[in-house]
Amino acid sequence: MAKRQREIGVAEFFSRNRHLLGFDSKRKALLTTIKEAVDNSLDACEEAEILPEIHVEVIDMGSDRFRVIVEDNGPGIVKKQIPNIFARLLYGSKFFKLAQSRGQQGIGISASVLYAQLTTGKPARIISKISPNDPAHYYELKIDTQKNQPLIMTDEVKEWSKEHGTRIELDLEGSYLGGSQSMDQYLKQTAIVNPHVTLIYTNPKAEQLIFPRAVETAPPKAVEIKPHPYGVELGTLMDLLRATKAPSVQSFFVNEFSRVGHGTAKQICQGAAILPSTKPAEINRDMAEKLIKSIQATKIVAPPTDCISPIGAELLEKGLKKEINAEFYCAATRPPNVYRGNPFVIEAGFAYGGEQLADKSVSIYRFANRVPLLYQQGACASAKAVMSTNWRSYGLSQSQGSLPIGPLTIAIHIASVWVPFTSESKEAIAHYPEIIREMRLALQEVGRQLGSYISKKRRMHAESKKRDYIQTYIPHVSDALKEILGFSDSDKETVEKMLVSILEKHRGELKDVAMENTEYNEEFARIGKGKTSDDDDGEERSADNGNGEDCKAPDKKKNAGYQQTL
Amino acid sequence: MAKQQSPVLVNLREKAEAVYHKILKKQQPELDMPLRALSNVKYDDRGGYFELMGKKKARTLTASTVKTFAQTLRMMALSKELIEGDDIATKREAYYVSKNWDEARFNEQPESDAIMDDVEAMMMVNREQIGFIPEEKGGDIAGQMIVIDRDADNGKELRIDCTKFGSGAYSIPSSVEGLRFETNATFILAIETAGMFQRLVKHNYWKKANCILISLGGVPTRACRRFIRKLSDEHKLPVYVFADGDPYAYGSIYRTLKVGSGNAAHINQFFCVPQAKFLGVTPQDIIDYKLPTHPLKDVDFKKIKDLIKNDPFIIHHKEWQKALLQMSTMKVRAEQQALAKWGLNYVIEKYLPDKIKKVDGFLP
Numbered sequence: 001m002a003k004r005q006r007e008i009g010v011a012e013f014f015s016r017n018r019h020l021l022g023f024d025s026k027r028k029a030l031l032t033t034i035k036e037a038v039d040n041s042l043d044a045c046e047e048a049e050i051l052p053e054i055h056v057e058v059i060d061m062g063s064d065r066f067r068v069i070v071e072d073n074g075p076g077i078v079k080k081q082i083p084n085i086f087a088r089l090l091y092g093s094k095f096f097k098l099a100q101s102r103g104q105q106g107i108g109i110s111a112s113v114l115y116a117q118l119t120t121g122k123p124a125r126i127i128s129k130i131s132p133n134d135p136a137h138y139y140e141l142k143i144d145t146q147k148n149q150p151l152i153m154t155d156e157v158k159e160w161s162k163e164h165g166t167r168i169e170l171d172l173e174g175s176y177l178g179g180s181q182s183m184d185q186y187l188k189q190t191a192i193v194n195p196h197v198t199l200i201y202t203n204p205k206a207e208q209l210i211f212p213r214a215v216e217t218a219p220p221k222a223v224e225i226k227p228h229p230y231g232v233e234l235g236t237l238m239d240l241l242r243a244t245k246a247p248s249v250q251s252f253f254v255n256e257f258s259r260v261g262h263g264t265a266k267q268i269c270q271g272a273a274i275l276p277s278t279k280p281a282e283i284n285r286d287m288a289e290k291l292i293k294s295i296q297a298t299k300i301v302a303p304p305t306d307c308i309s310p311i312g313a314e315l316l317e318k319g320l321k322k323e324i325n326a327e328f329y330c331a332a333t334r335p336p337n338v339y340r341g342n343p344f345v346i347e348a349g350f351a352y353g354g355e356q357l358a359d360k361s362v363s364i365y366r367f368a369n370r371v372p373l374l375y376q377q378g379a380c381a382s383a384k385a386v387m388s389t390n391w392r393s394y395g396l397s398q399s400q401g402s403l404p405i406g407p408l409t410i411a412i413h414i415a416s417v418w419v420p421f422t423s424e425s426k427e428a429i430a431h432y433p434e435i436i437r438e439m440r441l442a443l444q445e446v447g448r449q450l451g452s453y454i455s456k457k458r459r460m461h462a463e464s465k466k467r468d469y470i471q472t473y474i475p476h477v478s479d480a481l482k483e484i485l486g487f488s489d490s491d492k493e494t495v496e497k498m499l500v501s502i503l504e505k506h507r508g509e510l511k512d513v514a515m516e517n518t519e520y521n522e523e524f525a526r527i528g529k530g531k532t533s534d535d536d537d538g539e540e541r542s543a544d545n546g547n548g549e550d551c552k553a554p555d556k557k558k559n560a561g562y563q564q565t566l
Numbered sequence: 567m568a569k570q571q572s573p574v575l576v577n578l579r580e581k582a583e584a585v586y587h588k589i590l591k592k593q594q595p596e597l598d599m600p601l602r603a604l605s606n607v608k609y610d611d612r613g614g615y616f617e618l619m620g621k622k623k624a625r626t627l628t629a630s631t632v633k634t635f636a637q638t639l640r641m642m643a644l645s646k647e648l649i650e651g652d653d654i655a656t657k658r659e660a661y662y663v664s665k666n667w668d669e670a671r672f673n674e675q676p677e678s679d680a681i682m683d684d685v686e687a688m689m690m691v692n693r694e695q696i697g698f699i700p701e702e703k704g705g706d707i708a709g710q711m712i713v714i715d716r717d718a719d720n721g722k723e724l725r726i727d728c729t730k731f732g733s734g735a736y737s738i739p740s741s742v743e744g745l746r747f748e749t750n751a752t753f754i755l756a757i758e759t760a761g762m763f764q765r766l767v768k769h770n771y772w773k774k775a776n777c778i779l780i781s782l783g784g785v786p787t788r789a790c791r792r793f794i795r796k797l798s799d800e801h802k803l804p805v806y807v808f809a810d811g812d813p814y815a816y817g818s819i820y821r822t823l824k825v826g827s828g829n830a831a832h833i834n835q836f837f838c839v840p841q842a843k844f845l846g847v848t849p850q851d852i853i854d855y856k857l858p859t860h861p862l863k864d865v866d867f868k869k870i871k872d873l874i875k876n877d878p879f880i881i882h883h884k885e886w887q888k889a890l891l892q893m894s895t896m897k898v899r900a901e902q903q904a905l906a907k908w909g910l911n912y913v914i915e916k917y918l919p920d921k922i923k924k925v926d927g928f929l930p
Contacts, residue, residue: 466629473632476670480639481589484582484646498589503629 010089011145014111015118021111022375022425026064029115030174031183031374032425033068034058036108037168038190039371041072042197043101044166048075051218053198056187058176060204065120066174071167076130079137086113086126086168087141087150099224100308100417102371112170114143119173123153128166136160176204181374187211188527189365189372192319193311193413209527214318219370223307225417226258229268229295231341238288241280249283249291250276259301268294305336305343310415311370316349321519324409326354330449331411334442339434344416346435348442350450356407362386362396364403366429367413373427380428382412385439394447395454408450412439467504474499574695578646581688582639597625597638599688604828609878614840616826616878625684634681636670641681648697656701657682683829692788692833699740705790706735706763706781709772711749711797715739728778733768735781742793749778749801753922754794756780756842758809758819762902762913771914775922778803786823788830791837794823798841805839806928808918811847811857812899813869813890817877820844825879844929845921849892852900855917858907859898870894883930 014021022032038054045052050073059067077085084091089110113124129136140154178184187201191211196218199211232240246252253265260268269276271294274287283291311319313331320329331349338344356363366373366382377383383403391397391404398404420430429435478495481487581597588595600606601623607616627635644663648655655663661678664671672678686693693699707713713726713736728736739745755777757763763781766772772779780794798805807823809815824842826834852859870890873880880886893899905913921928 470629470632472669473636476636476667477627477632477639480636480643481582481586483643484579484639485586487586495586495589498592499627502589502592502594502627503632 009146009148011114011143011148014089015114015145018111018115018118020424021108021115022427023111023115026173026175027177027181028375029119029172030058030066030068030176031181031186033112033115033170033172033174034070034183035186035371036112037068037070038187038199039102040109041070041074041166042190042194042370044074045072046218046221047101049218049221050074051196051198051213051216052194053200053213055200055202057202058183058204060176061171064173064175065171066176066204067169067171069167069169071162071165073162073165076134076164076166077128078130082126082128082137082139083141083150083152086110086124086139087143089114089143089148100222100369100415102369109168110143112172113141114145116170116172117142120171122171123151125169126166127158127160129160129162129164132163136162184209184527186372186374188323188524189367189374190370192323192365192411193316193367193370193372195315195319211524215315219309219311222309222417225304225307225343226256228259228303228338228341228343229253229257229298229300230338232257232292232295234285234288234292237292238283238285241283241288244280246280248277249274249280252280258303264298264300267298270294271297302338303341303343305345307417308336308343308345308415310345310347311367311413313347313349316347316411316413318519320349320351320409320411322521323525324351324354324356325520325522325525326351326356326407326409328352328450328453330446330453332442332445332449334438334445337434337438339420339432342416342418342420344414344419344435344438346438346442347411347413347415348439348446349411350446351409351411352450352453353407356409358407359405360407361403361405362408362410365409365411367411368419368421368426368429369415370413371426373429375425376422376427379422381431381436382414382429382439384431385412385436385443386410388436389440389443389447391447394451395458410443412442414439470500470503474503572649574689574691575646575649577689578642578649578696582642585639595627595635597635597688598622599625599684600690600832602683602687602829602831604876604878607826607828607831607834607878609825609882611882613835614825615834615838616828616831617834618831633670637664637667637672637677637681638684640664640667640670641678641685645685645696645698654694654697654699656699658701660698687832690832692837694741694743700787700789701740705738705783705786705793706760707738707778707793708735708763708767709778710751710776711747711778714746714748716744729772733764735763735767738780738789738793740787740789742789742796745793745796747797747800749797749803750776751778751801751803752776754778754780754798754803754805755845755918756782756786756794756805756807756823757902758782758784758807758815759902762808765910766914769911769914771918774914775918782809782819782823785819788833788837791823791826791839794842795836795839798839804925805842806845806922806925807842808845808902809847810899810901811849811852811893812901813862813866813873813893816844816886816890817869817873817880821877821879843925846917847900847902847904848929849889849896852896852898855905855908857900857904859896859900859904862893862897862899866899867894885929889929 023029034056038056041054042052053073055071057069061067086109116122116124123140123142126139126141127136135157138156138158139152142151142153144151184203187199191197191199195214198213201209240256241252244252244256246255249269250262250265253260253268254262266276268291272290310333313333317329317331329351333347334345336343336345364377364382364386366377366380373380387401387403396404396406396408414429414435420432422428422430474496477499478492481495482492585595585597599622600618601621606619606621608619609616625631625635625638644660657679658675660682661672661675664678682693682698686696689696707728708731709728711728713728715724715726716722717724726736757779760781760783763779766779782790794805797803807820809819823839825840826838830837870893874887874890905917
């Protein structure tokens with residue numbers, strides 16, 4: 001037995017457990033691949049402070065095979081990093097730092113490459129260029145699943161008309177269906193919460209959809225922060241102690257953590273009965289454990305929160321207006337809060353009424369660091385927060401512990417330096433009590449606005465009913481008077497006119513309380529709805545689909561945010 | 567026959583004109599009517615009936631009252647039409663007439679009855695005077711009297727001998743104002759149940775006792791009350807009431823016959839029989855005659871409490887309070903027909919003769 005035991009390669013492991021990465025069905029595989037590529041592109045652009053323009057093309061090659069092409073105008077990737085980023089699992093920059101980004105672990109795009117390789121045997125084709133003066137490098141890459149190393153099939157310089165950017169082309173098995181969990185829906189929701197992005201999408205039916213940029217300013221660049229002591233665990237602390245260059249434990253805390261000054265560091269050491277001048281390398285397991293306990297007992301200022309850039313209530317509302325033809329919109333952004341030492345911000349937006357069905361459960365749009373989450377809603381902290389909020393006080397019906405019923409769409413966004421997902425496929429947010437609590441507070445904040453709108457609407461409804469009621473009976477009053485007194489028809493008219501003014505004098509003013517929505521775009525809203533998509537009703541087409549596969553040479557290390565979308 | 571300028575008609579017109587002028591002045595019109603409830607009557611022994619106090623109910627035209635307001639005016643218009651055409655409509659017919667009023671129609675007859683009562687009270691007349699008649703039967707008569715009525719076709723006098731109905735009876739019409747009576751009887755016996763009435767008729771009790779038997783059939787109708795009142799007034803006949811021994815018979819049947827009701831407070835003066843006295847069955851009778859009983863229910867206890875606390879008539883008469891409290895303590899009630907325990911004709915041979923000997927002992 002023992003002879004047959006050997007180390008399991010990461011790539012090998014994931015090739016067998018592809019469902020962990022979001023490749024459990026053909027349909028989802030297509031979505032996941034696009035999502036990873038687009039998320040990487042967006043992260044890279046934002047880090048380089050470039051307004052993103054992303055082309056996505058999916059070509060149906062027949063027999064369930066698709067070619068996926070994602071091309072961005074990002075900073076490009078330096079030559080020597082290209083193979084590692086695209087053809088090596090768990091390789092990337094984002095895992096090691098705490099900054100708000102879409103990708104986290106460094107699995108995403110390489111997992112897609114692996115999946116493509118497994119299902120079609122074809123290598124990934126990458127082209128990247130870092131500046132107009134550098135050549136574009138073209139690679140064909142595969143992954144050595146046992147060693148988790150890139151296999152370079154082709155490495156050449158090509159002409160590419162783009163000034164800078166990256167393009168990836170993958171052939172993989174998939175299945176194209178419309179609907180709420182489709183790539184169409186993903187791209188649309190991405191456009192909603194990333195109004196600074198231009199997305200040009202050509203679907204497998206060769207229909208081109210353009211989501212133009214709505215704002216000309218990119219969100220503030222994500223700021224990297226050091227971990228906060230409250231979030232650190234024993235093992236991590238020991239690793240950090242081993243890796244640090246700090247000469248003493250005291251300076252270790254000051255240098256490696258946020259919100260720790262010399263005083264606080266000294267306090268932590270004293271609490272653990274360890275000399276502040278002890279060398280970090282001399283800290284053993286027991287001492288580290290004491291340090292952890294001391295950290296929890298020490299008062300430390302909450303981590304900085306300016307590193308988080310939320311979408312903002314206004315843009316969230318605007319996005320909803322584009323997507324849903326409702327009668328009332330509202331949104332709110334909560335002040336930052338902290339879970340396990342990680343700062344985060346919750347935002348919520350509502351679209352109420354209009355064309356939405358009143359007898360169905362509400363719809364929830366979930367976003368994490370501006371990435372739409374389409375799967376596993378039930379397992380997500382946001383669903384829990386929605387279900388545990390009392391919606392009856394906001395005029396919706398709800399049975400105990402379930403989603404409320406009503407014509408409502410809820411968008412809920414968590415922005416954090418580290419979003420805690422329940423699995424590597426990043427579909428649901430973990431149930432941290434702090435997060436659920438903040439979500440609930442956000443929902444309540446927006447809910448109050450909704451509640452006052454609904455009650456206002458009800459009042460108006462009652463008012464207009466009352467008016468109808470008055471109008472119905474006024475002629476009877478005048479008729480009866482006419483019968484008794486025998487006056488003329490013109491007298492009757494006068495009486496009716498007088499009655500209207502008498503009865504309505506005391507009544508409140510009747511006004512339409514619904515908001516006017518000029519943002520709503522019917523064609524836009526239709527995208528990603530219906531199982532098979534109701535084709536060809538007038539989507540715009542445009543004949544540009546950057547196909548120039550020319551290249552140039554690289555320049556510096558500009559691999560910025562590429563790769564870890566998982 | 568058309569009473570062109572009958573006072574009722576003038577009154578109707580005045581009320582409608584007041585509404586009309588208010589409307590022209592852009593003011594909220596109102597229709598006033600006395601509040602018809604026990605809380606708005608007082609009992610005065612000299613008058614002998616429930617008399618209306620000053621409380622009024624104003625139906626102001628507002629958004630929420632516009633329907634009832636329209637219906638009230640519609641009902642007034644119908645009444646005007648009836649009076650002018652010397653016609654009548656039963657309450658049920660009036661309800662059906664309303665079906666022409668589109669949205670202002672009544673859905674159920676109790677709604678139209680209530681509006682009709684409002685109009686009646688507003689005019690301070692009885693409903694016959696505004697053209698409406700009840701369809702209910704007034705009650706049955708047998709005994710020593712002749713009712714003088716007129717033939718509807720030729721106006722000739724009709725003499726109805728109430729001794730000649732055999733085992734049947736004469737029915738009191740819904741309007742009794744035009745009737746006259748001839749009689750040699752010495753008293754009127756008003757009986758609650760039809761069953762007891764039948765027994766007394768069958769054995770010609772009226773002949774033995776020289777009296778007039780009247781079946782009330784539960785709470786007496788207005789026509790029945792008016793009939794007894796007229797008969798009693800014109801021939802100075804005492805009225806004895808023979809009812810079940812329970813709070814309902816005392817507080818609703820007998821009380822209404824004697825002093826009227828809260829609902830008809832505006833017309834009680836003519837529609838009650840203040841000279842009536844209660845023969846039985848009293849709580850004391852239950853003991854004296856060892857009658858079979860039924861236990862009082864919660865509603866009975868509630869009724870007793872309510873009568874003692876709120877009914878101006880009971881409040882005025884200590885004897886009644888005593889009787890009700892006695893019943894409350896005994897916790898039982900007895901029916902008229904319980905007397906059959908001592909033999910079917912015990913009531914004729916023993917109970918009534920015994921009682922009539924001691925009229926002074928009757929409850930007021």
